[in-house]
Amino acid sequence: MPIDDLRSALRKARENLNGAQREEAAGRCAQRARTLPALQRARCIAAYMAHRGEMSCEPIIEWARGRGASVLLPVVVGRHMRFTPCHPGETLTPNRWGILEPERRPRRWVSAIRPSVVLMPLVAFDSAGNRLGQGGGYYDRAFAFRRASKNWRRPLLVGLAYEFQQVDRLNAKPTDVPLDAVLTERQVHPFRR
Numbered sequence: 055m056p057i058d059d060l061r062s063a064l065r066k067a068r069e070n071l072n073g074a075q076r077e078e079a080a081g082r083c084a085q086r087a088r089t090l091p092a093l094q095r096a097r098c099i100a101a102y103m104a105h106r107g108e109m110s111c112e113p114i115i116e117w118a119r120g121r122g123a124s125v126l127l128p129v130v131v132g133r134h135m136r137f138t139p140c141h142p143g144e145t146l147t148p149n150r151w152g153i154l155e156p157e158r159r160p161r162r163w164v165s166a167i168r169p170s171v172v173l174m175p176l177v178a179f180d181s182a183g184n185r186l187g188q189g190g191g192y193y194d195r196a197f198a199f200r201r202a203s204k205n206w207r208r209p210l211l212v213g214l215a216y217e218f219q220q221v222d223r224l225n226a227k228p229t230d231v232p233l234d235a236v237l238t239e240r241q242v243h244p245f246r247r
Contacts, residue, residue: 061186064177064219068107071216076110079239083214084113086237092210093118096170100126100137100209103146103154108175109214109238126169128192129155135192136163166196169209174233176213183232183245184224185213197231210234217241 055063071079087093099118104110115125119142126137130149138156140146146154156162166172174193178186187193197211213236220243226232236243 057186060221061177061189065106067218068216071107076107079216080104080110080113082239083109083111083237084117086239086242087114087212088117090171090212090235090237090242092171093212094121096123098124098126098169100128100166100169100172102128102173102175104175105151105153109216111173111214114173114214126164127156128196129158129163130192131158133190133192133195135166135196136160137166137169137196138162138164167199167208171210171212172197174211174213176215176219176233176236178219178221178224179213179215179233179236179243180221180224181243181245182223182226183234183236184226184230185233186221186224191229194229194231198229200231201229212237214238 096118101111101115119125125140127140128135129138138159139162140156144156146156149155174185176185176187211231211233213233215236215238217238217240232245234245
C-alpha cells in the first residue's frame with residue numbers, strides 16, 4: 055500500500071475511535087509505561103499533546119509528574135522542533151496544525167538530549183522499530199544525533215500507538231530515526247539496537 059494511503063487509512067481508524075475507547079486505551083498504555091524501568095527512573099521526560107486520535111500520553115504525564123519528574127513538550131518552530139518545560143495548569147495554545155503546545159519562549163528551550171525518555175506519536179510502526187509519522191520529519195530531525203552514533207543510548211525513544219497501528223514492514227529512509235520501543239494498549243514492543 056502506498057505510504058499516503060497507509061497514513062490516511064490509519065489516521066481514519068484512529069479518528070473513528072470514540073472518546074471512551076481512546077481513554078481506556080490510554081489508561082492501559084499508561085499501565086504498561088509504569089512497568090518500564092527507564093520510565094520509572096526518568097527525572098525528565100518529553101511527551102506530546104495528542105491530536106487527531108493519537109494515543110494520549112496524558113495519563114503517563116500525570117504519573118511522571120506524581121513521581122517528581124519534569125515534563126517537556128514540543129514546540130514547532132519553522133521546520134524544527136524544540137522542547138520546553140511544561141508545568142501543571144500552564145496554558146497551551148494550538149499551533150498551525152491545531153496541536154496544543156506551550157508558549158514559544160526561546161530562553162526556556164532545552165536540548166533534545168536532556169530527557170531520559172521521549173514519548174512520540176506515530177501513524178504506524180513495524181517489528182523493526184521503524185516509525186511512520188505525520189510526514190513532516192520533525193522528530194527525525196530533532197533526534198538525528200541518534201543516527202550519528204550507535205553509542206547514543208539517551209534519550210530512549212518510545213512510540214505510543216494503538217495495537218492496530220502495527221504493520222508488517224515500513225521502508226525506512228536514511229533520515230529516519232528508529233524507536234527503542236512502542237507501547238500500545240495491549241503490550242510493550244521492545245526493539246533491539
